Amino acid sequence: MNLLLLATANGYGLVVDNKAHKETFMGMGSLGGGIGAGVKDVRIIFVFYDPKVMKQFIEEGWQFGGQADAAAKYQNTGVSGEQAVKGSVSFTDGTVAAGSSTSIASGTDKNDATGVQAATRGGMEVYQFTESGVALQATISGTKYWKDSKLN
Secondary structure, three states: OEOEEEEEEEEEEEEEEOOOEEEEEEEEEEEEEEEEEEEEEEEEEOOOOOOHHHHHHOOOOOEEEEEEEEEEEEEEEEEEEEEEEEEEEEEEEEEEEEEEEEEEEEEOOOOEEEEEEEEEEEEEEEEEEEEEEEEEEEEEEEEEEOOOOOOO
């Protein structure tokens, strides 16, 4: 949710290590600022190409970045577009894995959806899909991901 200067987010998810056949349940919280207003329900998919970056994400879970987006979506009808630049930071190793993505999607139902997605490789790719909501905003935020102690 973003309201004029304050942007917040929270959620949960699952990291799947296909090589080790291991699942790690995660929680997430984000705080930032920017201009605009909006409330969105989003789905985010991280694709890791570097095992060190995935381990860093699970163990430390800090991500910083900026994004600008516009969305007007309800159920299967609507339009969304986003430009994002994100970086995962390891305070232990002093390393950064960064990438950027651009996405545009529209449709009137599940069978009539079009989309464009482009992302750069920096050890990982991040894909964000707007499930529903309305937003017109530009934000800078920090996000913390952590292992869910109740589910792991």
